[in-house]
Amino acid sequence: MQPSRGNTGVMSVDFNYKHLYYFWVVAKEGGMARAADRLGMAVQTVSAQVRELERTLGHALLKPAGRSLALTDAGHATLRQAEQIFQLGEQLPHVIRDAIGTPRVRLAVGISEGLPKLAVRKLMEPILHTPQLHLLCRENDFEDMLGDLALHRLDVVLADRAAPPHPNLKVYSHALGHSQIAWYAPAALKEQAQKGFPRSLASMPVLLPSTHAAVRVRIDQWFERLGIKPHVVGEFEDSALLKTFGAAGMGIFPGADMVQADLSARYNVQRVGDCEGVQEHYFAIGAHKKILHPLVQQLLPMKT
Numbered sequence: 001m002q003p004s005r006g007n008t009g010v011m012s013v014d015f016n017y018k019h020l021y022y023f024w025v026v027a028k029e030g031g032m033a034r035a036a037d038r039l040g041m042a043v044q045t046v047s048a049q050v051r052e053l054e055r056t057l058g059h060a061l062l063k064p065a066g067r068s069l070a071l072t073d074a075g076h077a078t079l080r081q082a083e084q085i086f087q088l089g090e091q092l093p094h095v096i097r098d099a100i101g102t103p104r105v106r107l108a109v110g111i112s113e114g115l116p117k118l119a120v121r122k123l124m125e126p127i128l129h130t131p132q133l134h135l136l137c138r139e140n141d142f143e144d145m146l147g148d149l150a151l152h153r154l155d156v157v158l159a160d161r162a163a164p165p166h167p168n169l170k171v172y173s174h175a176l177g178h179s180q181i182a183w184y185a186p187a188a189l190k191e192q193a194q195k196g197f198p199r200s201l202a203s204m205p206v207l208l209p210s211t212h213a214a215v216r217v218r219i220d221q222w223f224e225r226l227g228i229k230p231h232v233v234g235e236f237e238d239s240a241l242l243k244t245f246g247a248a249g250m251g252i253f254p255g256a257d258m259v260q261a262d263l264s265a266r267y268n269v270q271r272v273g274d275c276e277g278v279q280e281h282y283f284a285i286g287a288h289k290k291i292l293h294p295l296v297q298q299l300l301p302m303k304t
Contacts, residue, residue, distance in 0.1 A: 016052070016053070016056070017085075018049065019049050019050070019052050019053035019056070020053060020078075020082055020085070021082075021086070022035070022039065022046050022049040022050055022053070023049075023050045023053050023061060023062075023075075023078065023079075023082065024079065024082040024083075024086060025038055025039060025046075026046065026050055026062070026069070027062075027071060027075065027079045027082075030068055030069070031068050031069055032046055032047050032050075032069070050062065053078075057074070057078070059072070059074035060072050060074065060075075061074055061075035061078055062075055063075075080151075083151045083152070084151070084152055087151070087152055087153060094106060104132045104133070104134040105130055105131075105132055105133050105134065105295065106134045106136065107127070107133065107134070107135055107136065107155050107156075107293065107295045107296075108136045108138070108153065108154045108155045108156075109124070109135065109136065109137050109138070109154065109155065109156055109157070109158060110138050110139075110140065110145035110148060110149060110154040110156070110157035110158070111137055111138065111139045111145075111157075111158050111159075112139075112142045112145060112157065112158065112159035112160060112161075113139060113140065113141060113142065113212045113237055113238075114142070114159070114160045114161070114209070114212040114213035114214055114215075115158055115159055115160045115213075115239075115282070116239035116240075116255070116256065116259070116280075117239055117240050118239075118256075118259040118262045118263065118266075119179070119256055119258060119259055119280070119282065120137075120158055121262075122258055122259060122262075123158055123176055123282055123284075123299065124158075124299065126298045126299055127295045127298050127299060130295060133295075138154065142159060142161070142212075145157045145159070146163055146166070146169055146171060146285065147169070149169075149171055149285060149286070149287050150169045150170060150171060150287055152287060155286070155293045155295070155296055156284050156285065156286050156293070156296045156299065157284070157285040157286075158176075158282070158283070158284060158285075159282075159283050159285060160213060160214040160215060160280060160281060160282065160283070161214040161281065161283065162175070162283050162285070163283075163285045170287060170288040171285055171286065171287050171288070172285070172286055172287075172288065173283045173284075173285050174283060174284045174285075174286070174300050174301070175281070175282070175283055175301075176282040176283060176284055176299070176300070176301065177281075177282055177301070178279045178280060178281045178282065179256035179257050179258035179259075179279060179280050179282075180256070180257045180274065180275075180278075180279055181215060181218075181219070181254050181255070181256060181257070181274075181275040181278040181279060181280055182254070182255060182256075182257050182260070182271050182272070182273065182274050182275055183197075183198070183201075183252050183253070183254055183255075183271070183272040183273055183274075183275060184246065184252065184253055184254070184255045184263055184267075184269040184270065184271055184272060185246070185251075185252040185253070185269060185270065185272050186246070186247055186248075186249055186268065186269050186270070187268075187270060188249055189204065189249065189251075189252055190270045190272055192204060193252050193272045193273075194272055194273065197272060197273045198226060198228060198273060198275075199226075199228060201223075201228055201230045201231070201252065202228050202229055202230060202231060203231055204231060204251070204252055205231055205233040205234075205250060205251035205252070206230040206231055206232050206233065206251050206252055206253070207232075207233065207234045207235075207236065207242050207245060207246050207250060207251040207252070207253040208230075208232055208234070208235050208236075208242075208253070208254070209235070209236060209237075209239060209242060209254070210235045210236060210237045212237045213239070214280075214281065215254070215278065215279075215280045215281075218278045218279070219254055219275060219278055222275055222276070222277065222278050233250065233251050234250060234251060243255070243263065243266075243267050243269075244267070246267070246269065247267035247268060247269055252272060254275055254278075256280045257271075258280075284296065284299050284300060
């Protein structure tokens with residue numbers, strides 16, 4: 001490998017990206033044996049490659065931790081760089097394909113499990129008609145999404161809560177807005193639900209989002225303030241599944257007024273009444289970068 005010269009010095013001619021890759025696999029797998037198994041190599045060979053990387057960098061990257069290995073401070077710093085390097089490598093086929101064809105605008109979006117799918121579409125409307133848009137959507141646990149964002153595997157995370165303070169995650173949260181929550185039901189349940197609403201929720205079947213959704217705590221507090229013990233017959237992590245069962249007549253359920261038209265059209269349900277004082281909040285969470293993805297900029301509210 002030829003040395004890479006910059007304004008501040010020269011990279012060692014001994015630096016080898018294969019050594020960095022072997023270290024990255026060891027760090028991801030949590031040990032030499034598992035890394036060797038994944039790579040199809042002898043443990044001694046993998047260990048020698050990692051030691052060579054440590055010699056080149058001048059710092060130990062791994063240290064014993066019981067029967068396994070742990071990263072040193074230098075190891076953590078090296079792993080962060082390796083994640084970015086190999087992520088860029090994974091993107092290379094897409095870059096080449098776009099270079100020889102019609103360029104596409106790729107946006108990788110993480111969607112928190114607690115965020116309703118209809119709300120996601122509303123929040124992304126400003127970019128959906130972008131020419132040659134290639135949208136990659138991933139849904140996962142909120143904390144896992146933040147980790148992928150910090151490692152630049154995602155361009156933005158849409159969530160129903162702001163990112164909590166974390167010393168190792170350099171991310172920021174932008175409030176996108178909020179929506180009043182109301183109760184919805186199919187026509188067969190609406191008339192019964194409206195008699196004595198909201199007290200009727202103590203005797204009628206009620207469907208709720210699980211605690212994955214930030215709004216669940218606010219709904220529980222709303223019931224507590226009113227002194228109502230709801231007749232809960234189902235709790236759902238997946239918001240679309242909740243609405244599907246609600247539309248089939250299993251029970252009355254909460255939904256955001258922001259998507260009322262979509263709820264009525266897609267699920268054939270009607271608004272019963274307000275969940276007064278309860279709102280669902282929306283956030284776009286991004287990693288600290290010098291240059292923000294232009295489509296992420298379009299998602300954010302205009303500054304005044």
